[in-house]
Amino acid sequence: MQDKNPIIKLYGAKGCHKTRFYKEFLEARGLPFSFLDVIENENYAEELRSLYESGKLNFPTITIGTKKLRNPRTDELNKWINKLIPSILEIQHDKENHQFVLDINGEKAKVEYQLKNDKMYLVHSEVPVQLRGRGIGKVLVEKTFEKLTEEGYKAVAVCSYVRAVASRSDKWKSIIEH
Template sequence: MHANAPHAQYVARRGEINAWDNPDFIAAVKATGRGTLIIAGTITSVCMAFPSIAAVQDGYRVFAVVDASGTYSKMAQEITLARVVQAGVVPMDTAAVASEIQKTWHRDDAEKWAEIYTRIFPPYQLLIESYAKAQQVAIEHEMPDSQRRWKPNMAGALPATSKGGHMTNKVIDNPAEHRFELDLGGDALAAAYYRIEEGRVVLIHTEVPYAFSGQGVGTRLATGVFDLICASGRKAVLKCSFMARFFASHPEYADIVDG
């Protein structure tokens, strides 16, 4: 808590189950001068519900963050929500809290907010990567994949030798387009986009055609990518969530991963 909010005040309880029964806690809340409270607790039906209801009774506007509070059964959560709503508490989730505080993406710390959302729900990273690629296409006036056939330029490509000494005949490096490619036949192509920073290969985004989902294409692509990077003598930086998940289950590549 103090790592993210160093100004936060810790108030010790002396056995009270309901934090609102502790005079020091109430005094600390009043000292903030705020009339709106955001409350979460260890147990939804107790630690969250009790002070939320009590604060409403004392004239505060209270938002209870349900997914930041724990529970032991679906029934307990449902009856607790019914209780707090009847008492005037407004239930919400963590993402809604963050969004209401953030208000707009047009702010200098937007990237930090994006990082917060990826911690709340990791799949959001995929949306961020897609948006970043769309922005790159718009800024650099690239033609979308769906509108052209790719003809890889092999000039300057990384060596196509695998970690085990075998040739990776299907995954190639296309430095002209800043991506590794896996030809799936016809116009279909799986790709892992990257940029080079200080001699390291920063993997930023992976795309696999929807028609090939669930067929192991992503794993084949990732294996080839890691093998090519290994053979090149470079290090990999995993900014792509898919590549990070692949590495988590393939620790044999630990010697080439550098962040």
């Protein structure tokens, strides 16, 4: 699921304490990123200047795909990482409400199911409107498949979207019926 993640770049300087903080932050999250030292490499400096109308060397700056964050607070950086790279999030199995939930900054994407004869019938999937079009649905469904497999369930894809995701990969044939 990591293959479609946006590219992360950290523009900064080796000697800058804020740059070091962001480097450690991204490494701790296990996120692949490029560190571009704008003091030691003029090409990186020019690339950074081109991101700003002023043409100034505003660092540290982090880009996640096309999203540009200039010296972001930790909560803001986390918010954008969660929104733009949902594959790093943990899926939760809410057994009481018969659903698998991916919490993206308080917004809940979910796959609902019904249990019958020791099988999960995956009946509905939903991604909040404001998060659609970012591949979150596919991540949600694949993480659901992984979690139910981990928990020892077999499933039947009733929801058309869940069925479509299941049919795109032989990986799920042994646990997901169509």
